[in-house]
Amino acid sequence: MAWYTEKSVFTNGKYKGKRVAEVNDADYINWMHHSKLNVFFVQEVLDRLKIENKSVKQQRSEGLGRPGR
Helix, strand or coil, X not given: CEEECCCCECCCCXXXXXXXXXXXXXXXXXXXXXXXXXXXXXXXXXXXXXXXXXXXXXXXXXXXXXXXX
8 A cells, every 4th residue: 555645656557756745636536536546646736636535435325424323
């Protein structure tokens, strides 16, 4: 499992050699974060790119985390 922060540098893939903070491709980050690659981004990165966190999506699909419940 790999955790990426804004200061992390991609070691492979489309943005190899770039820091996460330099990448504004929300679709790519979202795909990586929600894929089965075991690659995760800290909440700061997800918030900057307006990406919903994986665990939040899972809670919502299970009926948890909704107001009034």
